[in-house]
Amino acid sequence: MAFGKKKGEAKDPLANTPLSGILDGITDLKEQPIPEGHHLLEVDDLHMFFHTKDGVVKAVNGVSYTLDRGETLGVVGESGSGKSVTAMTIMGLIDMPPGKIEGGDVLYRGKSLLKMSEREMQTVRGNDIAMIFQDPMTALNPVYRVGDQIGEPLRIHRGYSKKDAVDRAAELLSMVGIPNAEQRVREYPHEFSGGMRQRAMIAMALACDPDILIADEPTTALDVTIQAQIIELMQKMQEQNGNAIIMITHDLGVVADIADKIMVMYAGNPVEFGTADDIFYNPIHPYTWGLMRSIPEQVTDEKKPLTPIKGNPPSLVTLPKGCSFSPRCPYATDLCRNEVPKTYTLPDGHYSKCHYALDPDFVKGRAPENSRSYSGGTPRVVIDEPAGAPVAGMAKSEPGTVTAVDGALAQKAPEAASAEEGEE
Amino acid sequence: MLTYIIKRLIQFIPVFIGVTIILFALQNIVPGDPISIIGGDRALPPAVEEQLRISNHLIEVDENGEPLHDENGNYVETPLWKRYLIYMNNLLHGDLGNSYTRGMTVNEIFAQKYPYTIGLAVTAICIEAVVGIGAGLISAIKRYSVWDVIVTLITSILVAIPAFWLGMLLQLFFGIFLRQVTNGAFYLPISGAGGKMAEFPGWVYYILPAITLAAVSTAYTARIMRSQLLEVMNQDYIRTAKAKGLSRGKIIFHHALKNALIPVVTYIGIDFGAMLSGAILTETVFNWPGVGYEIYRAITQRDWPIVMGGVTLIVIVVMVINLVVDVSYAFLDPRIRFGAPKDQS
Numbered sequence: 001m002a003f004g005k006k007k008g009e010a011k012d013p014l015a016n017t018p019l020s021g022i023l024d025g026i027t028d029l030k031e032q033p034i035p036e037g038h039h040l041l042e043v044d045d046l047h048m049f050f051h052t053k054d055g056v057v058k059a060v061n062g063v064s065y066t067l068d069r070g071e072t073l074g075v076v077g078e079s080g081s082g083k084s085v086t087a088m089t090i091m092g093l094i095d096m097p098p099g100k101i102e103g104g105d106v107l108y109r110g111k112s113l114l115k116m117s118e119r120e121m122q123t124v125r126g127n128d129i130a131m132i133f134q135d136p137m138t139a140l141n142p143v144y145r146v147g148d149q150i151g152e153p154l155r156i157h158r159g160y161s162k163k164d165a166v167d168r169a170a171e172l173l174s175m176v177g178i179p180n181a182e183q184r185v186r187e188y189p190h191e192f193s194g195g196m197r198q199r200a201m202i203a204m205a206l207a208c209d210p211d212i213l214i215a216d217e218p219t220t221a222l223d224v225t226i227q228a229q230i231i232e233l234m235q236k237m238q239e240q241n242g243n244a245i246i247m248i249t250h251d252l253g254v255v256a257d258i259a260d261k262i263m264v265m266y267a268g269n270p271v272e273f274g275t276a277d278d279i280f281y282n283p284i285h286p287y288t289w290g291l292m293r294s295i296p297e298q299v300t301d302e303k304k305p306l307t308p309i310k311g312n313p314p315s316l317v318t319l320p321k322g323c324s325f326s327p328r329c330p331y332a333t334d335l336c337r338n339e340v341p342k343t344y345t346l347p348d349g350h351y352s353k354c355h356y357a358l359d360p361d362f363v364k365g366r367a368p369e370n371s372r373s374y375s376g377g378t379p380r381v382v383i384d385e386p387a388g389a390p391v392a393g394m395a396k397s398e399p400g401t402v403t404a405v406d407g408a409l410a411q412k413a414p415e416a417a418s419a420e421e422g423e424e
Numbered sequence: 425m426l427t428y429i430i431k432r433l434i435q436f437i438p439v440f441i442g443v444t445i446i447l448f449a450l451q452n453i454v455p456g457d458p459i460s461i462i463g464g465d466r467a468l469p470p471a472v473e474e475q476l477r478i479s480n481h482l483i484e485v486d487e488n489g490e491p492l493h494d495e496n497g498n499y500v501e502t503p504l505w506k507r508y509l510i511y512m513n514n515l516l517h518g519d520l521g522n523s524y525t526r527g528m529t530v531n532e533i534f535a536q537k538y539p540y541t542i543g544l545a546v547t548a549i550c551i552e553a554v555v556g557i558g559a560g561l562i563s564a565i566k567r568y569s570v571w572d573v574i575v576t577l578i579t580s581i582l583v584a585i586p587a588f589w590l591g592m593l594l595q596l597f598f599g600i601f602l603r604q605v606t607n608g609a610f611y612l613p614i615s616g617a618g619g620k621m622a623e624f625p626g627w628v629y630y631i632l633p634a635i636t637l638a639a640v641s642t643a644y645t646a647r648i649m650r651s652q653l654l655e656v657m658n659q660d661y662i663r664t665a666k667a668k669g670l671s672r673g674k675i676i677f678h679h680a681l682k683n684a685l686i687p688v689v690t691y692i693g694i695d696f697g698a699m700l701s702g703a704i705l706t707e708t709v710f711n712w713p714g715v716g717y718e719i720y721r722a723i724t725q726r727d728w729p730i731v732m733g734g735v736t737l738i739v740i741v742v743m744v745i746n747l748v749v750d751v752s753y754a755f756l757d758p759r760i761r762f763g764a765p766k767d768q769s
Contacts, residue, residue: 093666119671126669133667138660142759143682153668188758204668 030128030211035110039066040244041090041212046104048082048089051097055317059085061268062104065261069211072238072245074255074276076291077265078313083248086265087214089114090246091131092121108212127157130205134217136197140189146173147185150204157208172203176233195226199233206237213238214246219254231258252291256280264288267314267324274350284363285352286329292368323355331356331366425754432747436740443739444732448508451728458524458726474499479522480729481510511732520733525725530733534715538737540617541707541714545699547630548638553692556642560649560688565676567654575646582643591636591709598632615711633710637703641695648691652684659683686756693749700745701738 034040048060060082067073075083088094090106090113106113113124125131130153133139140149150172151165160168166185173181176199189197198218205213215234219227235258238245247255255262255276262279264272264287272285283289290309311328314320320327326336335355344358345351356362459476462468468476474491477483483499484492492500502510514521520530563575582590599614616622617629656662657680665679702716711717715734722730753760 091667093663122669122671124669125667131667133660133664135660139664141661141665141679141683143757144679152665152670156669156674190759201664204664 029109029111029124030209032109038107038110040069040109041067042105042107043086043090044105044107046086046089046106047102048085048094048099049102050099052317057316058268058319059099059316060089061319063263063265063268063270064104065263065270065273067212067244067246067261069244070238070242071260072247072255072258074259074262075246075248075265076250076252076255076262078250080267080313080316081265082268082316083250083265084216085268087131087216087246087248091125091129091214092116092118093131123157126153126205126210127208128210129212129214130208130210131214131216132198132201132205132218135221136194136201137221139201140192140197142189145186145188146192146200149189150185150200150207153204153207168207169203172207173200176200176203176206176237177229178203194222195229198222198226198230202230202233202237206241206243209241210243212244212246214248216248217250218247220249220251227254234258252280252295264291267319268316269324269353271325271354272350272352274346274348278348278350282350283368284346284350284357285325285354286331286366287325289366289368290328323353331362425751429747429751432750436743439743440739444512444736445508447732447735448511449504451731452504454726456726458728461726462524476524480524481507515736520736521729523722523730524727525722526727526730530729533718533730534733534737537713537715537718540712541702541716542700544630544633544637544703544707544712544714545696547634548641548699548703549692549696551634551638552642552645552695555638556645556692557649557685557688559642559646561653561681563646564650564653564657572650575650579643579646582639583647585639586705587636587640587703588705588709590639591632591706594632594636595709617713633706633712636709637699637706641692645688645692645695649684649688652687653680656680656684682756686753689752689756690749693745693752697742697745697749700741702734 043063043065046060046063047058050057050059063082063086065073075086077083085094085099089099089101092113101114105115108124108128113121116124140146147166147169148162150169151160151162154160154165154168155162170181170185173184178184178196178199184192184196189200192200201218213234218234219230222230231254234245234247237243245258247259249255259276262274262276263270264279264285266287272279272283272288274282279288280292283292287309290307293307294309296306309328310330314324314327320337322335322337322339323329323332323341326332329336333355339355341353341355341357343351343353346358351357459473459480459482460468462476463473474483477499478485478489478491481502484502486492494500511521518531520534522529523533526533559575559579563572566572595614598612600611603611612632613622613624613629614632617626622629653676657676662675662679665675670679702714702719703712704716704720706712707714707717708720715737719731719734721727722734
């Protein structure tokens, strides 16, 4: 396990006392080995419903995935698809009631987070699993100094004194690329720009060297150039610390570059899950196709209209009978409208909740043209990425940076590029 | 900050002039001749009346102090603007004029009355801050619990009860009913503010008037505190604090309270300004020798110098308190302390 931040521990006031080992053993789950047969984080068929006056909102309806150290999971979907609720459930940040876990479990290093008491969860939050949020403008407390807020996790989880915490906060701030960190820690959030605040949030989240960093749309509220910097920063920190990242976003471009695995969510359901490569070059769910078609292609000279996904996401209170995407799916059949699709898993773990996921003839010709699944076939695609490209996170949303190389997957020949029935 | 305070002090001038002009005009619109009221049922001797009119700058005099007469033999009334200028001139010299009815200067009257009003206001504001904030906190933290219901119920009732009626109820219960039930062993004074000859120590006299004065504001404070805390608890930075692993107590008292207190402090501050300007109803009900009661008495007797002097004093006090409240924001909210936020995102 790559705990990169040894210099942080040197500052730990308990580091050389007999207490340190004992305390670590008790409080720091992240110091414990992952039990045999378990992953760092396992989300298993999680159901999180909200019981409201209008009915039961099925915000998370059967989400499963696993995550290991150093990995990045991208969670993609429209607003209200349950991305954030899934993450907040892991963190135990959902108010219950109205929220209620209706099934499933979340295992962190083999221990159920959902069964932990509030007090135990407090030692996990910010220490083992940390989270950064969408809007850095409102996520920092306006009446306290930035340094105090960044140092706070150190004070509660590691017993730092106020002064030590602020000193460490300054180190963290300069680590996330804020100049004059010594002065900056004494400033208030309103004296920071949006990008700087998000950097401060990252510094705060990484203060205790967490195992997992959950980023809930960390770049949505930022302008594009800053977005790329923030993504790059998170990647850099991940390389240093070896933590896992769960990156929640509605922007496929954001996850394209940094995610190892991607989960596409729709109406509280993961509709497709696979490696980044699977999702981008071999998507098999019509909703994923729709998302891909809505990405602007900047490289082509000819002007093409974007293809939106028609309609709106269904109400999570009254989900449609059958596949929840069927009312908006251009390929929906009676089967789709009447029966909830099972999870169809390919041998490599890539899965899709579509009745026709395993039917190559269905996928062929309907998937976006630049994907392998479009031609039912073969071209093996690699990402042509110069190391450390500054705007890499954004650039990857453009198919232009993608180079098609010779195929290796033996499937049908790409001759049957049939008419695009999907386009209306 | 200093420039801000100076700027605000300069703003006092037009506000002050505006308020006094309006007031000065109003007292001349109200019917009734104060000088003839002084005499009551009996008519004053013409010489005395003439002297009173001259000393109160109501009629023009020549250089020898003799009243001027117009062609019909009537007194020449001093025009309003001239009287205003005389008033302002005296005011700037610290002279609020003479009472028509009390035979004292207005300065003397207020020097006598104001300490009682200040004492009552401070007592009431302490009750308001401690009880109001406390009840609001309990009600928000234990939302939807029995405590919340009790606080909400009591505050709803209190905001609906007029102060004078509440005062009378308290007088009836603590002053009369309890006295009868306990055969005079236990009761609270219901009138006046004590003194050397009084039967209770001075502070006992503050209990009922202070409760009466504080009741409505305490209820409002509790409600504002509750709603503010609940609103702040929904803010993103509270979620951030929770995600850091802070306990609920720390989140509420460290992260939420300071933010939630800002509007509460405004309300209490403005209310304190209002209380310092004399609680006319409460002071009247309890025969409290404060400025509120004095102004009320002066209005009924057309004793305009007292009314003018009182309001002038109130205007100054309210403006100063408001300034203090605004400055106190800066200690709670750094965004104000360092000027307007510049969001550059």
